[in-house]
Amino acid sequence: MSNKDLQALKDRYVAAGAASPNNQFADHAENSEVWDADGKRMIDFAGGIGVLNIGHRHPKVVAAVKAQLDKLMHTCQTVMPYEGYVQVAEALSKVAPVRGHAKVMLANSGAEAVENALKIARSATGRNNVICFDGGYHGRTFMTMAMNGKVNPYQGDFGPMPGLVFRAPFPVPYHGMSEEQALRGLEMTLKTDSNPKDTAAIFIEPVLGEGGFYAASPEFLKAVREICDEHGILMIVDEVQSGFGRTGKMFAIEHSGVEPDMMTVAKSMADGMPISAVVGTDKHMDSSGPNSLGGTYTGSPVSCAAVLAVMDVFKEEDILGMSQRLGEKLAKRFAKWQDQFECVDNGRNLGAMAAFELVTDKKGREPRADLAAQVMKKAKEKGLIILTCGMHGNSIRFLMPVTIQDDVLEEGLNIVEEVLAELA
Structure with a gap:
């Protein structure tokens, strides 16, 4: 046609x-x-x-997907697990720079990974609030829409957003927001809007995606890490757009040397196949009860095959x-x-x-x-x-x-x- x-x-x-x-x-x-x-x-x-x-249709990814189609397309991994899911979890655990021993859950999209990361953070801390940043983009589901630091076109037509989401300024000196001002703004959010003892997590993109490709400096990210440590808040890094080699390292957070408690990844991890992941410190990832995380299609065998091929391409090319x-x-x-x-x-x-x-x-x-x-x-x-x-x-x-x-x-x-x- x-x-x-x-x-x-x-x-x-x-x-x-x-x-x-x-x-x-x-x-x-x-x-x-x-x-x-x-x-x-x-x-x-x-x-x-x-x-x-x-790139589109990398030959090694195409070959891996075709080979997987000849073996298994779906069982739902919570009904009957399969090798690919476990292998992807192992591979991500080894490369993700989170604190301590890492564990993984797989999902279908970046937004779904962010939703699950917040669920895990609430379970692990017993707290409910979340702080995000101006200009941040985390997805189009209701919770992630509420977390986005930009109203239109993502929230405007859809009525009230979920609560317990609070905002802090992201440092963009070019537009008049210095790092010092942004840190004062974050500290003020913790004083006036989101009591630290009620705050489960601070979500941040190391480089704003939809928000303009502004990178947070290593110093700013270290300061956020210190604030999280001071108050027992989990630092969660959204690497959905900045991850998998976009910034010259596997993950953008590696430029700072900061180790987050959790990361969300998606997009280029499977070269076009739909999959995402939450990678986090084992004690946090294991905090919720049996069958509390997952979904019918999460960690599809075909998408897992694509992820493993992508990981091989990174090593070889x-x-x-x-x-x-x-x-x-x-x-x-x-x-x-x-x-x-x-x-x-x-x-x-x-x-x-x-x-x-x-x-x-x-x-x-x-x-x-x-x-x-x-x-x-x-x-x-x-x-x-x-x-x-x-x-x-x-x-x-x-x-x-x-x-x-x-x-x-x-x-x-x-x-x-x-x-x-x-x-x-």
């Missing part, structure tokens, strides 16, 4: 709130390139929103080195654009988790969400998929596979430069 035919079906049968504004429909893909239903080639700088760090080198290339190009265009500012990256801002000018720094939307639209017309993000909607983020071919990367960056030249 053509894009036009599929669009007609989408308009008729797909709920408006779930429908993509994109009128192209993916037909097939390879590494960093996608072809639509009409055969048009697109360069992918979005990676399924950070899901494809090792220097994915972390690729991420670091890609980040260096992006930083260099951002610096060029900042010199070239008055509207481009605040280029930033941690490994290949990279973004820049579009503003009125470098002195005023007034966000230009309208310009960011135009850049995304114009780039699409030229054959490049790219995304915006940020509290102000004015950041252009880069989530291309870290395995992207050099010539395809250059082609895509040249498109961004052409668009900036046309619109700036």
Whole structure:
């Protein structure tokens, strides 16, 4: 079917709130390139929103999934467990930098992992409150919507959110929130809104995802860890978007040396197959009763096979080195654009988790969400998929596979430069 035919079906049968504004429909893909239903080639700088760090259809992942399909697709692991689930738990336990001996539960999505992490934190501490940060994004279920540090488009139409969720400022010096101010804000939240003795956990993204690709400094993350230790609060790190090699390390928290009590992971852990995990210190992970965690599809055998293949690819193909080198290339190009265009500012990256801002000018720094939307639209017309993000909607983020071919990367960056030249 053509894009036009599929669009007609989408308009008729797909709920408006779930429908993509994109009128192209993916037909097939390879590494960093996608072809639509009409055969048009697109360069992918979005990676399924950070899901494809090792590229579309990595051959080793495809082979592992196909082999698993010939053996077992589903039993529900709580009814009859299987080898893949246990192997994934072992693999994650060995690489996740949580305190002490780690244990794992598997789920289906990032939001589901976050929900379960909070359940575990409440069980382990006997407390109910949770503190999150401005700009944070944790999912689209009701509890995770309440935890998000951004209202629209995630909460606006859905009525009252669950309670006992409290907010603290995230340090973004470019927009006037220093680390010192953010820490004072967190301490004030503990004084005025969420009594420490009632606070189960503090959730934080080491690098804000939807919130704008701003990285918390090692010093800030260490200070949060110290506050948690002082009050017996669990520190839970959301690595759903920043994990699995995006930042040049397996997990972004490793840049700080901080060991959280729990982590949530998803997205690129299975190169496109749906799976997520909570990884945490054993005494916390074991705190709830029998059959209190899980679900019908959690830790699907097919998705587990994909995770194990991804872990092998990381060992065999220097994915972390690729991420670091890609980040260096992006930083260099951002610096060029900042010199070239008055509207481009605040280029930033941690490994290949990279973004820049579009503003009125470098002195005023007034966000230009309208310009960011135009850049995304114009780039699409030229054959490049790219995304915006940020509290102000004015950041252009880069989530291309870290395995992207050099010539395809250059082609895509040249498109961004052409668009900036046309619109700036």
